[in-house]
Amino acid sequence: DAKTTQPNSMESNEEEPVHLPCNHSTISGTDYIHWYRQLPSQGPEYVIHGLTSNVNNRMASLAIAEDRKSSTLILHRATLRDAAVYYCILFNFGNEKLTFGTGTRLTIIP
Amino acid sequence: DGGITQSPKYLFRKEGQNVTLSCEQNLNHDAMYWYRQDPGQGLRLIYYSQIVNDFQKGDIAEGYSVSREKKESFPLTVTSAQKNPTAFYLCASSSGVDEAFFGQGTRLTVV
Numbered sequence: 317d318a319k320t321t322q323p324n325s326m327e328s329n330e331e332e333p334v335h336l337p338c339n340h341s342t343i344s345g346t347d348y349i350h351w352y353r354q355l356p357s358q359g360p361e362y363v364i365h366g367l368t369s370n371v372n373n374r375m376a377s378l379a380i381a382e383d384r385k386s387s388t389l390i391l392h393r394a395t396l397r398d399a400a401v402y403y404c405i406l407f408n409f410g411n412e413k414l415t416f417g418t419g420t421r422l423t424i425i426p
Numbered sequence: 427d428g429g430i431t432q433s434p435k436y437l438f439r440k441e442g443q444n445v446t447l448s449c450e451q452n453l454n455h456d457a458m459y460w461y462r463q464d465p466g467q468g469l470r471l472i473y474y475s476q477i478v479n480d481f482q483k484g485d486i487a488e489g490y491s492v493s494r495e496k497k498e499s500f501p502l503t504v505t506s507a508q509k510n511p512t513a514f515y516l517c518a519s520s521s522g523v524d525e526a527f528f529g530q531g532t533r534l535t536v537v
Contacts, residue, residue: 348523359516359528360469367523403468409523412457412476415485416469 320404325421334391336420338404341385346409349380351389353400354419360403363389399424429453432517432529438537439504439511447502447532449517458500459518459526462486469516475500504534512536 321339328334340349348367352360364371364378366387371378377390391398403419430451439445449458457476461469471484475494489508494500500519504511514533520526 359531362525407523413474414459414526415471418468
C-alpha cells in the first residue's frame with residue numbers, strides 16, 4: 317500500500333495562509349489524494365480530495381504536484397477553528413482501502 | 427438527516443468478555459470501515475467492507491471480528507483475544523472515491 321509522509325506539527329498565525337505538505341512518492345495511478353481533519357474526541361471531517369488537477373472548495377485548496385508524488389493543502393486564511401490534526405490519505409479506487417497516517421497537528425497562534 | 431451513527435458513546439468491558447460496537451449508516455454507502463485510535467495517535471484500520479457479505483482485514487485485525495449482513499450495518503466485536511482493547515473506535519462509510527463520513531466514535535474501556 318502506498319504511504320504518506322507529513323510533518324508531525326506546524327504552527328501558523330491567525331488570518332495567515334497555511335500550507336500543509338504531504339509526500340506520497342509511491343502513489344499509484346488509481347490512488348486519490350484525500351485530506352481529513354480531526355478535532356479532539358471527534359471523528360475526522362472531510363476537507364478535500366483530488367486525483368491529478370488542483371482542487372478548490374469552500375474549506376481549502378489542494379495543490380497536486382505534476383508527478384503526483386506530493387501535494388499541499390492550503391488554508392487561505394487560518395482561524396482558531398482550523399486548529400486540528402490534518403491527515404493526508406491515499407484512497408485506492410480499486411480496493412477502496414482508506415488508510416490513515418500520523419497526520420500533522422496544526423496550531424493556530426492568535 | 428443522513429449520517430452515520432455509532433453506539434454506545436462510552437462502553438465498559440470486563441476483562442475476558444466480548445463486546446460489540448454498533449455502526450449504522452443511512453447514506454446508502456457501499457463501503458464501511460472500522461478504525462482504532464489510541465491517545466495521541468493516528469487512526470489504524472481494523473476491518474473494511476466494500477459490499478454486503480464481504481469484508482477484508484485491515485492492519486490490526488487480530489482480536490476483532492466483523493459482519494456485514496446488511497448494507498446499513500457494520501458491527502465490530504472486540505473479542506477476549508484482543509489484549510489491549512481500551513481505545514477510541516471510529517466507524518466510517520463512503521461511496522467510492524468521494525468523501526468518507528465518520529461517526530462520533532465509541533470510547534471503550536476495560537475495567
